[in-house]
Amino acid sequence: AQRVTQPEKLLSVFKGAPVELKCNYSYSGSPELFWYVQYSRQRLQLLLRHISRESIKGFTADLNKGETSFHLKKPFAQEEDSAMYYCALSSGNTGKLIFGQGTTLQVKP
Amino acid sequence: GAVVSQHPSRVICKSGTSVKIECRSLDFQATTMFWYRQFPKQSLMLMATSNEGSKATYEQGVEKDKFLINHASLTLSTLTVTSAHPEDSSFYICSARKGPNEKLFFGSGTQLSVL
Numbered sequence: 001a002q003r004v005t006q007p008e009k010l011l012s013v014f015k016g017a018p019v020e021l022k023c024n025y026s027y028s029g030s031p032e033l034f035w036y037v038q039y040s041r042q043r044l045q046l047l048l049r050h051i052s053r054e055s056i057k058g059f060t061a062d063l064n065k066g067e068t069s070f071h072l073k074k075p076f077a078q079e080e081d082s083a084m085y086y087c088a089l090s091s092g093n094t095g096k097l098i099f100g101q102g103t104t105l106q107v108k109p
Numbered sequence: 110g111a112v113v114s115q116h117p118s119r120v121i122c123k124s125g126t127s128v129k130i131e132c133r134s135l136d137f138q139a140t141t142m143f144w145y146r147q148f149p150k151q152s153l154m155l156m157a158t159s160n161e162g163s164k165a166t167y168e169q170g171v172e173k174d175k176f177l178i179n180h181a182s183l184t185l186s187t188l189t190v191t192s193a194h195p196e197d198s199s200f201y202i203c204s205a206r207k208g209p210n211e212k213l214f215f216g217s218g219t220q221l222s223v224l
Contacts, residue, residue: 009150043113044153044202044215086152095141095206095213099153 002027004089006100013077014108021072021103023061023087031089033070034097035061038084047072047085057081077107111137113205115216122193123224130188130219132203138183139205143213144176147200159186193223 003026013019025031035047048056050063050070061072070087087100112135122128132142141160145153157167157178165178175197177189186205190197203216 043217044204046212094158095143095209096155096158097143097153097204097213098155101152 002089002091002098004087004098004100006085006087006103008103009101010104010106012106012108015079016076019072019074019077019081019105019107021085021087021105023070023072023100025068025070025087025089027068027089027091029091031091033061033063034088034090035059035070035072036086036088036099038086040083044086077105079107079109081105082107111135111205111207111212111214113139113203113214113216115203115219117219118217119220119222121222121224124194125192128190128193128221130190130201130203130221132186132188132205132216134184134205134214137205137207139186140183140208142180142186142203142205144178144186144188145202145204147202147218149200153202156188190221193221195223197221198223 005024033050036044037047038044059074063070084102084104086102088097114133116131144156146156147153155168156171157165159165159178159180161180161183167173180186200218200220202218204213206213
């Protein structure tokens with residue numbers, strides 16, 4: 001079955017500390033993986049996708065097929081990074097997304 | 110970037126009434142729109158995929174007659190919750206894309222409360 005797991009509901013770090021939001025997936029084929037972010041009172045928006053291999057706002061994520069993981073990392077957290085982060089998986093060309101449970105990142109000053 | 114407008118942002122209705130939620134792509138034509146449902150502190154669950162000019166494809170467990178989806182134009186999809194009951198109370202979110210492999214854009218969501 002297709003599944004996305006984000007084990008942490010809440011991750012709290014101090015400003016300047018490294019951040020890693022965990023995401024594991026279960027999928028039989030070749031998945032496309034995404035990270036979405038939702039800032040307070042704003043709509044969900046794409047942060048990055050594994051295909052593009054780009055870094056957005058200092059965040060990176062590497063697809064590890066062996067560990068079926070797509071962890072989101074940032075070396076130095078900023079207060080404005082505080083938000084809800086969702087890992088998502090897309091199968092094929094349908095555009096359908098399967099979301100993880102979400103992790104709230106809280107960056108303290 | 111592209112904008113998806115969702116209306117209303119919040120609706121309160123009596124049990125047994127029907128509620129319509131609109132999802133519009135403001136500056137692009139959306140061949141496909143998706144409807145999600147989110148319970149408090151839970152993840153987004155895909156309800157259905159809406160393709161312009163054809164019937165929506167519903168996910169397993171989603172009642173077609175309960176959640177009517179219409180995608181009559183390339184810029185508008187509607188979700189009608191028929192004969193709403195308190196258990197239908199939830200946050201409903203739509204998303205839209207221009208075409209295959211295109212980026213998804215999300216609406217701001219609709220909080221439905223059924224009394």
